[in-house]
Amino acid sequence: MLACIYKKHGVFELTEKPKPQIINPKDAIVKITMSSICTSDLHIKHGSVPKAVTGITVGHEMTGIVEETGTDVKKFKKGDRVTVNVETFCGECFFCQNDFVNNCTDENGGWALGCRIDGGQAEYVRVPYAEQGLNKIPDSVSDEQALFTGDILATGYWAAKISEIKETDTVLIIGAGPTGICTLICTMLKNPRKIIVCEKNETRRNFIKSHYPSVIVANPENCLETVIKKSENGGADVVIEVAGSEDSFKTAWQSARPNAIVTIAALYDKPMILPLPDMYGKNLIFKTGGVDACDCDEILSLIERGKIDTTALITHKFPLKDIQKAYEIFENKLDNVIKIAIVN
Numbered sequence: 001m002l003a004c005i006y007k008k009h010g011v012f013e014l015t016e017k018p019k020p021q022i023i024n025p026k027d028a029i030v031k032i033t034m035s036s037i038c039t040s041d042l043h044i045k046h047g048s049v050p051k052a053v054t055g056i057t058v059g060h061e062m063t064g065i066v067e068e069t070g071t072d073v074k075k076f077k078k079g080d081r082v083t084v085n086v087e088t089f090c091g092e093c094f095f096c097q098n099d100f101v102n103n104c105t106d107e108n109g110g111w112a113l114g115c116r117i118d119g120g121q122a123e124y125v126r127v128p129y130a131e132q133g134l135n136k137i138p139d140s141v142s143d144e145q146a147l148f149t150g151d152i153l154a155t156g157y158w159a160a161k162i163s164e165i166k167e168t169d170t171v172l173i174i175g176a177g178p179t180g181i182c183t184l185i186c187t188m189l190k191n192p193r194k195i196i197v198c199e200k201n202e203t204r205r206n207f208i209k210s211h212y213p214s215v216i217v218a219n220p221e222n223c224l225e226t227v228i229k230k231s232e233n234g235g236a237d238v239v240i241e242v243a244g245s246e247d248s249f250k251t252a253w254q255s256a257r258p259n260a261i262v263t264i265a266a267l268y269d270k271p272m273i274l275p276l277p278d279m280y281g282k283n284l285i286f287k288t289g290g291v292d293a294c295d296c297d298e299i300l301s302l303i304e305r306g307k308i309d310t311t312a313l314i315t316h317k318f319p320l321k322d323i324q325k326a327y328e329i330f331e332n333k334l335d336n337v338i339k340i341a342i343v344n
């Protein structure tokens with residue numbers, strides 16, 4: 001089968017690989033119908049994911065059809081339409097039992113697919129712990145509607161959930177890339193009084209303005225001023241940082257009011273520094289990420305009921321054979337790209 005692999009530092013390659021086989025009774029083999037390229041794939045390509053294994057098939061956002069199941073898999077059968085979860089989790093360890101599935105103690109626990117074990121930019125994928133790693137797509141939901149469930153939507157849903165958003169809150173979301181937009185969509189489900197989105201890219205700011213007119217849009221230069229002007233108590237009640245730069249990290253804690261919750265969903269490529277003496281008395285609550293992607297059935301149900309719609313994020317589609325072209329567009333942010341669907 002065709003598979004896009006992490007050949008070496010800086011190089012992904014489309015190549016032929018054997019079709020995956022069941023190796024554990026809890027596995028399922030899924031025939032991929034649609035996959036996507038994520039910014040984390042670029043992190044692998046450029047060496048900022050130390051755990052990534054060379055030769056691995058990349059890709060961790062996908063939909064497909066169950067092709068084969070191991071003998072312990074009871075929840076799914078051949079022919080089921082499913083989304084695949086970015087996280088691998090056993091469902092039984094302390095962390096899984098407490099919904100901290102990102103910290104599953106299994107050797108492949110957490111983000112393994114498309115990083116440490118073969119992922120989904122391919123024709124087939126083996127999904128370990130299939131009863132946890134798969135979610136059935138409701139009949140009325142298309143693959144395009146479901147595509148982001150297992151990764152960026154799960155991340156946005158989790159970030160909004162752990163941020164403890166109240167209806168009286170002003171929420172600042174930093175970053176309007178694909179995950180930032182998913183975070184915005186999931187924050188809107190909580191009905192906060194105001195939402196401010198800060199984004200440096202003008203095309204993305206315009207995307208937010210046209211699709212979510214009730215949202216206040218700021219750029220990094222006027223973000224702090226906008227937040228102070230629009231909030232009641234000198235800063236945002238909740239800040240969700242999804243951008244992942246030194247500047248955005250600084251904006252996150254600076255824009256928060258005293259005793260606010262600051263959720264860091266972003267992945268940084270170096271350590272970030274908190275100037276604690278300057279922040280003394282601000283009493284912020286920090287929550288940091290690594291998505292616990294355990295609400296995918298709820299997300300699919302929200303999609304089915306029309307409460308979540310991420311289809312506008314798919315700006316481009318390519319067949320798997322042209323994935324290199326898709327990477328070129330995604331990596332260089334050409335042609336106003338937001339997300340690319342790879343269609344098998």
Ligand SMILES: [Zn+2]
Pocket residue numbers: 038039040041060061086151152
């Ligand atoms: Zn991802």
Ligand SMILES: [Zn+2]
Pocket residue numbers: 089090091092093094095096097103104105106109
């Ligand atoms: Zn576990």
